[in-house]
Each structure stands twice: as C-alpha cells, then as structure tokens.
Amino acid sequence: MTEKILFIVFSVLAVAGGLGTITRKNVVHGLLLLVFTFLNVAAIFFLTQAYFLAVIQILVYAGAIMVLFVFVIMLLNLRTFEQEEQTHRRQRWIAAALSVLVLVEFVVVLAGVTFTSVRGGLTPETMTDLGGGTKVFGDALFNNMLLPFEVASVVLLVAMVGAIVLVKREKTAGGATRAWEPGERPTPEALEEEV
C-alpha cells in the first residue's frame, strides 16, 4: 500500500514537472523543472526495484546531460532571445487540443486491456533470490547484450566526434557566411538576403 501511494505521489510530481518544463518562459526554470521530473522518475525506478537504473538516472540524466544543457544555455547568452513565440498562435491551441485528444485515446485503449504474466513480477525478495539486482543486471548486460553494449560505445564516440566537428569554427576562405557580431541581431530581411 505504501508503495502505491508513493508511486502516485511521484507520478503526479513527475507529470507536474513535465508540464512546468513546457510552459515556463524562462529556459533555465524549465531545465530545473526537468531535473525535478527526472528525479521523480528515478524514485519510480527505485520503487520498481530497478536500483541500478535509479542511480544511473540521477547520475547520467539529472547530472551529466542536464549540466551539459546548462553549460550550453550559459554559453549562448540567453538574454538575447527572451521574447518568444509571437508566431503561429492558432497552431499552439490546435497542438494542445490534439495532444489532449491523443492522451484520451491512450487512456481509452489502456483501460480496455488487461495484462497477464506467467510470473508475479520482481519483488525485493525475488531480486535477492536472483543474487541482487545489480549483479543480475550486469550478468544480462555483459552476456546477452554484449554486442549492443559495444555498439553503444561506438555510437557515443561518433556523437562526441560529431559534436566537436559541428561546433568547431571553420576557417572561411571564399563564400564565407557572415559572422554576426556579439549582441547584434539580424533582421529577418537580412537573413533573407544572406541566402
């Protein structure tokens, strides 16, 4: 019973954080609410006996990835684009309405399905029988999933190289694109001419 109450509490907080993320005007506020959501999801992983994933969620997601976002937001000098979304006002309402519609569809579909499993589900007791959650997790990862694991490391390497290549300043020789001075804001007309 305690578990269920905690699950509901963390779920509500996670969804509330998500809603805050997409509604805040200030990007940094949205980012902090996103970290809050991730911490709640980590708590839900913990309730699900996925202890290792809960720790990884906090370390990698709420820690590393979000710090990367904070760094880039600071790097780009946020103050220059504070005003937002004057365009496509009608599209926003249509999008919101459609999202709610899809959510209703999800709920209707899920309410009509009953899930059955031959097993009772992992509990702390069965986890202990299997030899501890993280040990079993590691066994599965490094035996069945060894090839995908190695591929994932290559993907991360490619992402790292790609990020460096994308951000590196090019030595422009001939048809150089114009470099904007810091603080200068190009008008839409100037952007059109540039092309």
Add this chain to the structure above:
Amino acid sequence: MGATPTEMPIPVDWYLYLSAALFIVGAAGVLIRRNLFVVLFSLELMLNAVNINLVGFSRFHENLVGQNFVLFVMAIAAAEAAIGLAIATALFRNRQTLMVDLFDRMKG
C-alpha cells in the same frame, strides 16, 4: 521499504498511464514551443516516458532485458543531447536566434 511478501506489487497499468502522460506532455512541448532548447527538453521527456514503460514491463515479466534496454536508451539520449546542443550552438552562431520557426532552409 515496508513491502511484505503477500503485498501486491504496483500494477503494470499504472506504469503505462504514467508513461502515456509523460509522453504526451513531451509531444505537446515539441508541438507548442518554438524555443529549440525546450524542444530538446521535450525529447528527453519522451525518452524518459519510454524508459518507464520498459522498466514497468521488465518487472512485470521478471525479465531484466527491459532494464538493459533502458541503459541503451540513456546512452542514445546522451548522444542525442550532445549532437542536438552542438547543432544549437552552430545555429545560434549563424542566426543569433533559437526559434525553430526561423530555421526553414537547409542552406547556410
């Protein structure tokens, strides 16, 4: 945790409802917002919703492959964040804006 052996675990449906709610919030964020950063946040939200699904079913079926999948999703999310932020940096350098409506051509 005060879980006794006779206690029923959290039903798998609950994970699906939570996951659906988070996913829709993320999708709505992508559709509604015009700021590139918020769009990237919403993508992370959707990936997290998928992770909740995988973990819930992993416990339901007593099969840890689902949890291993979550680890891979996280690795891909990290790669996606790195590339996305690099693209955001390059775009901001050329355009001095991050409103996705203004990025409507591949050239330049």
